[in-house]
Amino acid sequence: MSENLTSVAERIIVALDYPNAREAEALVGSLEGIPCYLKVGMQLFYSEGPQFVAGLKEKGYNVFLDLKMHDIPNTVKGGAESITRLGVDMFNVHAAGGKQMMEAAREGVDKAWTGAGRNGKRPLLIAVTQLTSTSQATLNDEIGIAGTVEEAVVRYAELTRSAGLDGVVASALEVVRIKEACGAGFVTVTPGIRPAGADIGDQSRIMTPSQAFAQGTDFVVIGRPITGAVDPRAALEAIVASI
């Protein structure tokens, strides 16, 4: 893989949404040699636990642990400490938990990091703004939050930044506004990515991979368009080539 393609692949986070290690490992094996990020979400983590994450780290992958913590500050602080000790590269909380909760998560990272006397990279700590499955109608009519989705996302992003976190999860549609409000260095991680013609499924706020990078996103998260493909490696390579 050329240097250019490698740097694109490193910004693609493949979502390992599988029920068990066997199926997830088969996918990871099929992607061997492609330096993508891997995301472990609740389905896989709740069934396979920290051991599976450790295995990915041993193979040299960057790992995003997507557990979206949302609880009282003290509980989230403890969770953040434990996750940091797993050695993951990125993990998240819900911005809806509020500033004090997000600050507690950051303190948890600090405590585990300094306590372990670690060298090297700290995990990126990011917050979910509005899920990419949430539409304008869902936000206003079901959840009961007034205003546009973009306004809600930017408000959460600003709160996240004020709590000292590294960035947010949002849709690529909001990246430009987030960067304007929070600065270019504030990390954006964008799921809801669908190559042209791909099934949208339960996502609502979507963009293609190339559109997302054109908006200035730092990372895209892609699951089913890769994991559901007949040839996942070819699907990922085609996405990399399209960017």
Ligand SMILES: O=c1ccn([C@@H]2O[C@H](COP(=O)(O)O)[C@@H](O)[C@H]2O)c(=O)[nH]1
């Ligand atoms: O707002 C959010 C936050 C997280 N996700 C996660 O990303 C992947 C997307 O998978 P697809 O199969 O490409 O839809 C999935 O693991 C979600 O839990 C999200 O979609 N939106």
